[in-house]
Amino acid sequence: GDFNSQSYSLGxxxxxxxxxAILEDALLNLNxxxxxxxxxxxxxxxxxxxxxLDLYISSPNLLDKMYDFKVLYDWDMTSDHYPVQLKLNSNYISINQASLEKFSYDFKRAD
Known part of the structure; x- marks a missing residue:
């Protein structure tokens, strides 16, 4: 996000x-x-x-899924901010929807 937060420790x-200073404290206190x-x-x-000024903030448990952070300098966005890109490795498992059992319900008979 565009935090407009400037701190040497934030880069x-x-x-x-x-x-x-506020963002620095929040990052440290909230882990x-x-x-x-x-x-x-x-x-x-x-x-x-x-x-x-534009930063990605994440929970630490996602760090091992992140790769390829870069600033996209070649994109002409007619803005004074460059777009930033961060790729995530999701390792999702594809599930065949047809093989799943259908859930049926009857609201009239519910307790």
Missing amino acids: SLNTQNQNG FALINNCSPTFHLANRDYYEI
Whole structure:
């Protein structure tokens, strides 16, 4: 998400702000993980200013399923924020719906 939270420990390149301190505390206290490879996600072309503002936050139990985090610099989104992409390995099992038993119910006979 676009948190506009700047903190050196969150990967900020230029400055720190109160939102950054709040987010930092929340991540530590709630045991969340920050996914970030220190690539800038925000660019003001008229000032040649870059910053990391767009972050992925996750529970630690999903970390082993994540791969290929990247900032999509080549996408022209007419925005000062670059899109970010994170791929997840779901390892789902395909189930043939026809092989499942149908669940039948009768609301009139329910207790």
